Amino acid sequence: MDKFSFVGNADVNAIDELYTRYTNDPESVDIGWHKFFEGFDFAKTDFEEGGIPENFQKEFKVINLINGYRSRGHLFTRTNPVRDRRAYEPTLAIENFGLEQSDLNSVFQAGNQVGLGAVTLQAIIDDLEACYCQSIGIEYAYMREPERIKWFQDSIEIKNRPKYSIVEKKRILKKLNEATGFEQFLQKKYVGQKRFSLEGGEALIPALDKLVQRGAELGVKEVIVGMAHRGRLSTLVNVFGKNVQSIFGEFDGKEFDDEDEEFDGDVKYHLGYSTDIVADNGEKINLVLAPNPSHLEAVAPVVQGIARARIDNELKDEKKVLPIIIHGDAAVAGQGVVYEVTQMAQLDGYRAGGTVHIVVNNQVGFTTNYLDARSSTYCTDVFKTTLCPVFHVNGDDVEAVVQTMEMALEYRQKFNRDVIVDLLGYRKYGHNEGDEPKFTQPKLYKAIAKHLNPKDIYLGELIGQGVMTAEEGKAIDKAIYDDFQTKFDLSKDDKHTVVRNFLKDTWADFRQAKAKDFVKSPNTAVAKDILIQLGTKLATLPEGHTYFRKIKKLLKDRINMIESNKMDWGMAEMLAYASLLVDGHAVRISGQDVERGTFSHRHAVVKAEDSEEEIVTLNLLEEKQAKFDIYNSLLSEYAVLGFEYGYSLSTPNGLTIWEAQFGDFYNGAQIMVDQFIMSGEDKWRVGSGLTMLLPHGYEGQGGEHSSARLERFLQQCGDLNVQICNNTTPANNFHCLRRQIERDFRKPLIIFSPKNLLRHPRATSTFDDLATGSYQEVIDDVNADVDKVDTIVLCSGKFFYEMTEEAEARNVENAAFVRLEQLYPLPKNQLEEINKKYKNAKNIIWAQEEPENMGAWTYMFMALKNPDMKVVSRRSSSAPATGSSQTHKKRLAALYNDLFTKIAGK
Numbered sequence: 001m002d003k004f005s006f007v008g009n010a011d012v013n014a015i016d017e018l019y020t021r022y023t024n025d026p027e028s029v030d031i032g033w034h035k036f037f038e039g040f041d042f043a044k045t046d047f048e049e050g051g052i053p054e055n056f057q058k059e060f061k062v063i064n065l066i067n068g069y070r071s072r073g074h075l076f077t078r079t080n081p082v083r084d085r086r087a088y089e090p091t092l093a094i095e096n097f098g099l100e101q102s103d104l105n106s107v108f109q110a111g112n113q114v115g116l117g118a119v120t121l122q123a124i125i126d127d128l129e130a131c132y133c134q135s136i137g138i139e140y141a142y143m144r145e146p147e148r149i150k151w152f153q154d155s156i157e158i159k160n161r162p163k164y165s166i167v168e169k170k171r172i173l174k175k176l177n178e179a180t181g182f183e184q185f186l187q188k189k190y191v192g193q194k195r196f197s198l199e200g201g202e203a204l205i206p207a208l209d210k211l212v213q214r215g216a217e218l219g220v221k222e223v224i225v226g227m228a229h230r231g232r233l234s235t236l237v238n239v240f241g242k243n244v245q246s247i248f249g250e251f252d253g254k255e256f257d258d259e260d261e262e263f264d265g266d267v268k269y270h271l272g273y274s275t276d277i278v279a280d281n282g283e284k285i286n287l288v289l290a291p292n293p294s295h296l297e298a299v300a301p302v303v304q305g306i307a308r309a310r311i312d313n314e315l316k317d318e319k320k321v322l323p324i325i326i327h328g329d330a331a332v333a334g335q336g337v338v339y340e341v342t343q344m345a346q347l348d349g350y351r352a353g354g355t356v357h358i359v360v361n362n363q364v365g366f367t368t369n370y371l372d373a374r375s376s377t378y379c380t381d382v383f384k385t386t387l388c389p390v391f392h393v394n395g396d397d398v399e400a401v402v403q404t405m406e407m408a409l410e411y412r413q414k415f416n417r418d419v420i421v422d423l424l425g426y427r428k429y430g431h432n433e434g435d436e437p438k439f440t441q442p443k444l445y446k447a448i449a450k451h452l453n454p455k456d457i458y459l460g461e462l463i464g465q466g467v468m469t470a471e472e473g474k475a476i477d478k479a480i481y482d483d484f485q486t487k488f489d490l491s492k493d494d495k496h497t498v499v500r501n502f503l504k505d506t507w508a509d510f511r512q513a514k515a516k517d518f519v520k521s522p523n524t525a526v527a528k529d530i531l532i533q534l535g536t537k538l539a540t541l542p543e544g545h546t547y548f549r550k551i552k553k554l555l556k557d558r559i560n561m562i563e564s565n566k567m568d569w570g571m572a573e574m575l576a577y578a579s580l581l582v583d584g585h586a587v588r589i590s591g592q593d594v595e596r597g598t599f600s601h602r603h604a605v606v607k608a609e610d611s612e613e614e615i616v617t618l619n620l621l622e623e624k625q626a627k628f629d630i631y632n633s634l635l636s637e638y639a640v641l642g643f644e645y646g647y648s649l650s651t652p653n654g655l656t657i658w659e660a661q662f663g664d665f666y667n668g669a670q671i672m673v674d675q676f677i678m679s680g681e682d683k684w685r686v687g688s689g690l691t692m693l694l695p696h697g698y699e700g701q702g703g704e705h706s707s708a709r710l711e712r713f714l715q716q717c718g719d720l721n722v723q724i725c726n727n728t729t730p731a732n733n734f735h736c737l738r739r740q741i742e743r744d745f746r747k748p749l750i751i752f753s754p755k756n757l758l759r760h761p762r763a764t765s766t767f768d769d770l771a772t773g774s775y776q777e778v779i780d781d782v783n784a785d786v787d788k789v790d791t792i793v794l795c796s797g798k799f800f801y802e803m804t805e806e807a808e809a810r811n812v813e814n815a816a817f818v819r820l821e822q823l824y825p826l827p828k829n830q831l832e833e834i835n836k837k838y839k840n841a842k843n844i845i846w847a848q849e850e851p852e853n854m855g856a857w858t859y860m861f862m863a864l865k866n867p868d869m870k871v872v873s874r875r876s877s878s879a880p881a882t883g884s885s886q887t888h889k890k891r892l893a894a895l896y897n898d899l900f901t902k903i904a905g906k
């Protein structure tokens with residue numbers, strides 16, 4: 001396309017240049033300009049001498065007017081079904097473009113720009129009004145790629161409003177009818193029960209139906225949907241085809257079909273669902289609705305992660321997977337995670353081929369008016385960060401909605417970019433069905449009370465067009481009602497609410513874990529010769545590049561580790577990944593600066609010095625190995641952790657890891673931890689083997705680089721929901737990572753990972769440590785003399801090394817320092833064995849470097865219920881640590897004094 005076709009303000013010099021090109025080669029300019037010049041004889045125009053003739057100037061003014069409609073037309077649309085829009089200045093009145101009423105009947109070549117040929121100004125305006133200022137408003141003129149702008153102009157200006165066939169019209173009506181009938185039935189049977197009615201936004205159902213049906217035609221095989229409460233039940237029944245009978249059972253509050261008495265389950269409008277449907281064209285489409293918490297927008301990155309995993313693991317083509325995220329207008333404008341997700345959308349590590357974002361915009365958020373809910377013009381403005389096109393469409397004009405969906409999907413399939421649809425409607429009732437909206441929006445609700453629902457509006461139109469009769473309309477209503485009634489009656493005999501629907505096929509080979517699975521970890525050893533082979537390969541850089549001297553040394557050190565049979569943390573970690581990869585398990589790691597590693601211990605990606613080419617030796621192990629993916633993330637925790645959680649839901653056979661820069665920063669993603677990772681299985685029976693690496697440890701670096709808030713995780717442990725580990729040896733970390741894949745069930749794993757142990761001279765392992773045994777939940781003190789020990793010091797994490805060094809210096813011999821590597825599930829049997837072994841021990845101490853109100857102390861106290869257990873810790877504190885290195889040292893000294901005083905039995 002020609003670079004001048006999108007000039008915002010037609011510039012005479014630019015057009016002069018364009019004209020010169022046209023005279024030399026008419027084909028070299030865009031067709032719109034070609035036509036424009038063809039009908040206008042500029043050849044004799046001498047700009048320099050004679051000035052610019054008036055008719056020529058006016059042509060430019062008309063072009064400016066056209067561009068005005070293209071870029072600002074969306075501000076003057078009829079997209080709001082129940083309220084007047086705010087007034088925007090300047091308007092598109094022709095006077096604002098230097099034109100006059102007397103010009104309306106003059107013919108302008110500029111009509112060629114919108115595909116009309118030379119026509120009157122009035123005809124041009126009529127066309128622009130029809131394209132840009134009716135039920136659909138489009139924001140796209142800010143896009144930078146001419147190809148995409150042209151695509152939009154063609155779609156809007158050339159295609160304009162499509163004429164739907166009678167069959168299509170009837171299908172649209174059917175979906176609207178189902179949406180309306182569903183809500184009305186529930187309103188009658190379950191008065192006042194929360195269902196978060198879609199009424200006022202019913203057009204969502206034909207809209208989603210169109211996305212699925214058109215998607216099937218455009219090659220989509222899977223649709224991954226995330227949405228909050230509003231309209232969720234209707235979507236499940238009317239788009240996913242979930243049997244409405246089970247929804248009625250959920251309204252009756254039936255118990256969940258889970259044999260575990262402790263299973264909690266969730267409210268009906270949070271449960272996930274997966275199903276296959278056959279589209280009208282005969283293609284099978286898999287539909288997935290992700291489970292979600294109340295926390296609005298939190299599901300957005302999870303959906304992206306699921307979709308990306310489906311692309312990576314199976315479909316290998318972005319066009320085959322369609323992520324759809326449905327938002328509320330208040331939530332989309334207010335929640336920062338939307339921005340994070342938008343910013344991720346085109347990144348290599350996180351792209352999922354473009355998401356269709358739909359806002360069910362009912363103009364209110366609970367009781368809050370849009371005027372108090374955002375500073376931006378539109379609730380969708382955050383998406384413009386990446387210059388995404390945004391459609392605003394009137395939900396009362398259902399054909400416009402369906403047309404918008406077609407355009408949005410076609411755009412997505414063509415360009416693999418995000419596209420946004422702001423579906424304007426209203427909310428017929430209060431926030432939920434027991435809520436009185438007139439307290440806060442009396443005027444609006446007066447208007448809403450009088451407003452016909454979208455189904456009746458459309459039915460009226462179809463009757464007017466002679467497509468249907470009123471009687472046929474009534475018959476459809478009755479048939480829908482009768483069908484619901486039959487299923488309602490049948491539902492009374494159902495005993496349970498079915499929970500396990502979501503991603504059922506993906507998880508078919510995995511079972512639910514039981515308490516006995518955690519008594520002992522499985523064997524995760526790897527034969528020594530294989531480890532040596534893998535170690536050599538991952539420490540060998542391919543020839544043909546020059547490498548930075550320090551990196552060569554680093555890899556040479558890894559080779560030395562093989563020769564000296566003494567490895568560090570990074571080597572064992574890499575070997576864990578390598579061994580999984582050659583066994584066919586993909587490994588994916590993302591987080592800030594993970595490729596090198598925040599503390600420079602990993603170097604999973606090596607940059608060639610000459611070309612900056614990225615060398616990933618973990619992908620150079622064997623021809624048939626699984627893929628190792630590692631991505632430095634954008635500087636986000638919330639969305640990235642959510643994404644990886646979503647990825648893990650779809651990838652039970654691979655290891656999915658998120659690493660925090662420092663453990664502290666995970667709390668930016670607290671919602672993901674609380675609402676998904678810790679509680680997902682108990683609410684939704686979903687599995688996840690997501691692994692979080694949270695650097696943790698007191699090294700005098702201040703309040704924000706010390707604590708990954710172990711106490712918070714431990715407080716949320718129950719129902720065997722996760723594993724909390726604080727590993728102290730490279731080998732144990734190796735076994736811990738491998739254990740994630742070794743078993744036939746999955747649990748999230750949270751590793752409180754070290755910083756100073758990465759290079760600690762005592763924190764090393766041998767190849768034999770990796771080639772034998774399994775993960776050790778408890779590591780006994782190998783140096784303790786059982787007969788001399790009268791004190792057991794239980795501890796966790798790197799503090800062990802500091803305490804034992806200090807104990808050696810003080811010649812302490814009466815204490816055994818026992819490491820608890822896995823804090824949850826608590827290895828009680830193994831702790832009991834320790835107790836038995838140290839038969840002379842009368843004294844038991846829990847020693848931690850964290851303040852008393854943090855770390856594992858209160859958890860251990862509750863779990864062991866031993867009133868004689870003493871604690872050694874820093875004093876309770878509000879900030880996790882001091883910022884002064886001197887104070888840090890002083891406090892550590894105090895900690896030792898307390899510890900060794902207690903060990904001395906004083």
Ligand SMILES: Cc1ncc(C[n+]2csc(CCOP(=O)(O)OP(=O)(O)O)c2C)c(N)n1
Nearest residue numbers: 230294295296328329330331362364365366
């Ligand atoms: C993060 C978060 N904060 C607050 C709430 C409580 N809340 C539930 S719905 C709602 C209003 C949502 O408005 P909108 O996004 O416009 O969706 P609507 O309910 O109008 O469809 C609020 C504030 C929540 N669920 N999540």
